Amino acid sequence: MSLAHLHSRAVGYGSVACQAQLARLAVLGVSHVALTPFAYVRGTDSTEFRYGDGLDSTLTDADLLETCRQARALGLQICVKPHVWSNAFWRGGGSRQEMTAPAGDWDAWFAAYTGFAKHMAELAERGGAALFVVGLEYLQATLAGGGRWASVAEACRTVYGGALSYAANWWREAEAFEDWPAFDCVGVNAYHELDVGADPTVDELVAAWARPLDGLVALGERVGKPVVLTEVGLRAVAGAAAQPWNQGLAGPDDHDLQARFYEAVLRAVAARPQIRGLYWWKWFTDWERRERDAYVPGEAAQAVVRAWWAAGR
Helix, strand or coil: CECCCCCCCCCCCCCHHHHHHHHHHHHHHCCEEEEEEEECCCCCCCCCECCCCCCCCCCHHHHHHHHHHHHHHHHCCCEEECCCCHHHHHHHHHHHHHHCCCHHHHHHHHHHHHHHHHHHHHHHCCCCCCCCEEEECCCHHHHHCCCCHHHHHHHCCCCCCCCCEEEECCCCHHCCCHHHHHHCEEEECCCCCCCCCCCCCCHHHHHHHHHHHHHHHHHHHCCCCCCEEEEECCEEECCCHCCCCCCCCCCCEEEHHHHHHHHHHHHHHHHHCEEEEEECCCECCCCCCCCCCCCCCHHHHHHHHHHHHHCCC
């Protein structure tokens, strides 16, 4: 499960509330939890990655390490998957995929980014993380040319001894990413559009997942690496299965569709041992005060997770 930080000292990473949610995830049968600390940039063409103590009083390095300690005490394996955020992402409708190097100076962009990734890799090592994801969905940086993400991985390995991955966007980046041999597994944020109607059955969803998952298996075999779905999830909104990526999709709540989607994903992944696991997107560090986010699994989807994972399936 991906565990998202709420930006309040009372309920964010390292808090008693966060510890309670980790315990709740353990009861569901979750074995691996992804933590998502941040760097901040002023715009999509910035090379100034701001991070570390003194920047965000609600999320210090010590808070991240305390959350790692809380997770380990519950027997949970940890993935550290740092994100980058900018107000430009919501004010201008941009995203990490549009981030670019000013004046095309990708060497400067990667040099700055490597500093952030290495800092987080050091924390992942101190926190006992089993997996560190060096970056996610930086499509333009990936298209700038191979070798650069391999250099980021090399820098992170000087301070971190666990497994490394990159979380590529599903729709184009995973295939374009040239540096998979430098990583321990192929990571993909799997929000594939599914060829289904508005109210698909579980069997229809399983069948719809065959093509994208078989493509990921083929990619993994081509580069000689196992595959991990670094994110997968569905908003509990009617019709969302056709566009799982669409955070703005409007419609009535449909928690039964979300539960069917969860069941179908687990069936489809279980049939493909080359895919070693998945992280659901997402959960929050506090249940009562969480942001309203339709990706959070409702009671029906939680029951599916519990049936598969708590029962040892």
